[in-house]
Amino acid sequence: MFKSSRHASVLVEALAQPVMARAKAPTMTIELTRLLILAPYLDVSHVDRSSLLPGLAATCNDRLVRNTVSLPPVHRAGGAESLLAARRSTKKFMSHSVALSDVAGALWAATGRSDGTRRTVPSAHAVYPITATLVAANVDGLAAGAYEYDPRAHALNVRVEGDLRHRIASMTLDAQWLIDCPSAIVLSADIAASTNRFAQQSSTHGERFVWIESGHAAHSVYLWAAHRKLGTCLIAGLDDDVAARTAGRMIPARHTVLGILPLGHPQK
Ligand SMILES: Cc1cc2nc3c(=O)[nH]c(=O)nc-3n(C[C@H](O)[C@H](O)[C@H](O)COP(=O)(O)O)c2cc1C
Structure with missing residues (x-):
């Protein structure tokens, strides 16, 4: 497991650097799985989402980069x-x-x-x-x-x-x-x-x-x-x-x- 939320945040920043992530791909896969489990609990709002690996950005959803999730409007018509x-x-x-x-x-x-x-x-x-x-x-x-x-x-x-x-x-x-x-x-x-x-x-x-x-x-x-x-x-x-x-x-x-x-x- 990650030693701390900070440890995980550092990992996210590492994943944000495609070159480095590719170089350590097998290790990263394991760490990435752990990261996805912890994602809702981490403060990673400082990470530039656009620089994440494409797969990670898609999987992590908004929960990884924001504390607030806007919901779809409720239709009150009937x-x-x-x-x-x-x-x-x-x-x-x-x-x-x-x-x-x-x-x-x-x-x-x-x-x-x-x-x-x-x-x-x-x-x-x-x-x-x-x-x-x-x-x-x-x-x-x-x-x-x-x-x-x-x-x-x-x-x-x-x-x-x-x-x-x-x-x-x-x-x-x-x-x-x-x-x-x-x-x-x-x-x-x-x-x-x-x-x-x-x-x-x-x-x-x-x-x-x-x-x-x-x-x-x-x-x-x-x-x-x-x-x-x-x-x-x-x-x-x-x-x-x-x-x-x-x-x-x-x-x-x-x-x-x-x-x-x-x-x-x-x-x-
Ligand atoms: C558990 C409960 C107890 C209540 N008791 C009273 C009461 O004793 N007298 C009263 O005038 N209104 C009572 N109400 C109604 C509230 O005043 C009312 O729900 C509140 O002003 C909010 O208005 P709304 O229901 O139109 O949203 C009660 C409401 C609840 C849920």
């Missing part, structure tokens, strides 16, 4: 790229209602079934610990209340009746504006159950996976909302004590509120 570029957090909503088909799409994006038993979001060991609860206040054709989303049946089951927006707003540290949004999705999970399930891996993995998966669910809703030109925002800055006290029957027993995703038409 597909996933345009949704990722359009994704935004919306915190001001129009007062008018959202369609039932829109909340259905957002719930499906959060935890819905896509193919057989698989879902729209990934899950460690395919456990899918996250529950999505719709808090409806102004949804076409749906009475105000909290509804648990059942991914298997793609259906809603009533948990609590009435306008619950003040309750979910009180769970947040800085999102009182939730009282104005027509609907929201509450993500929750049984963290203790997940911890037990992954106890053989580690005492922390079960909880870690729940939080990671709530991020997946949230981002899925963000992308779906961007596609439908609807607004959403992950609210995870929660007052955990208030959330635990006030969630009550809105979410399944032993569940912890992980985040809240309002859904509605953004104010222009």
Whole structure:
């Protein structure tokens, strides 16, 4: 191996001199192989690339002579790229209602079934610990209340009746504006159950996976909302004590509120 980065740099300079390199060709071949392995880690920016042996210059690529590699541009004209570029957090909503088909799409994006038993979001060991609860206040054709989303049946089951927006707003540290949004999705999970399930891996993995998966669910809703030109925002800055006290029957027993995703038409 090279004794040091400096040693390698000296070698590169030697290779930059075609006459010398040809004179020691067999040795150079071995050294060149080593050099190519180390190339990304060397500072050889002082070497004049145009003076390298033609084969070396082609093989070494830009990594040999530059620390920064410019990437090809990302085309945002359609597909996933345009949704990722359009994704935004919306915190001001129009007062008018959202369609039932829109909340259905957002719930499906959060935890819905896509193919057989698989879902729209990934899950460690395919456990899918996250529950999505719709808090409806102004949804076409749906009475105000909290509804648990059942991914298997793609259906809603009533948990609590009435306008619950003040309750979910009180769970947040800085999102009182939730009282104005027509609907929201509450993500929750049984963290203790997940911890037990992954106890053989580690005492922390079960909880870690729940939080990671709530991020997946949230981002899925963000992308779906961007596609439908609807607004959403992950609210995870929660007052955990208030959330635990006030969630009550809105979410399944032993569940912890992980985040809240309002859904509605953004104010222009
Ligand atoms: C983990 C996480 C927690 C967040 N919690 C809150 C929150 O409690 N209240 C809030 O108003 N926004 C919250 N947001 C939204 C951020 O304010 C928003 O993502 C940020 O301003 C960047 O804006 P953008 O999403 O449009 O790029 C949260 C976002 C993330 C990813």
